[in-house]
Amino acid sequence: MSEELHHVRLHVNGVAHDVAVPPRRLLSDALRHELGLTGTHVGCEHGVCGACTVLVDGRPMRSCLMFAVSAVDCEITTVEGLTNADDSLGPVQQAFLECHGLQCGFCTPGFMTTITAGLEENPSPTEDEARDMIAGNLCRCTGYQNIVKSVLRAAELRDAETTRAQP
Structure with missing residues (x-):
């Protein structure tokens, strides 16, 4: 007996995708398997490590804890959508x-999406604020120092982009 499929439209990285998913398909699995966006990594499958973090309507969410059917009518941004x-x-x-800021790269997409959202809320973080920003994401390879440096550098780069864009 096959499982009933739900036809849903997911808006990912600015593109609408129509997919058919079982009702309990995780958003992380739909992104990876239905859409081929493998930048979203699945580590712990319990929402603890942060590797699967994507932006849902601009807010960081653990995609391993969210069903794809719950993401209908939401704007989803994965690490692939962070390019200019x-x-x-x-x-x-x-x-x-x-x-x-990257070592093996497994946790990197989750950090990048988390930091992107964090810089929207706090565009000029201090080092302590940068550490707080990434506190929910785990990395087994680093001592986090270069990731913190990356947060601070990203703030500088965003500020430079904003300055260049002003008339």
Whole structure:
């Protein structure tokens, strides 16, 4: 007996996708398996590690704790959607590159989406505020110092973009 499928429209990275998913399909699995967006990683499957963090209507959410059917009519942003309009690296991505904020890379997408949302709320964080911003995400490879540097550098890059965009 096959499981009933629900036809849902997911708005991911500015593009609408029509998918058929079982009612209990996790958003993380729908992103990875139905849409092929493998940047969203699944680590603990309990919402603890933060590797699966995506933005749902601009807020960081653990996609391993959310059903895909719950994301209908929401704007979802994955790490793939953090690039600039010209497909160049976005400020958070560029900062991770410049500051060596990535090690093995498994946790990196979750950090990047979390930081993107955090910088929307606090565009000029102090080092302590940067640490608070990433406190819910776990990395097994680093001592977090380069990730904190990446937060601060991303804030600088965003500020420079904003300054350039002003007439």
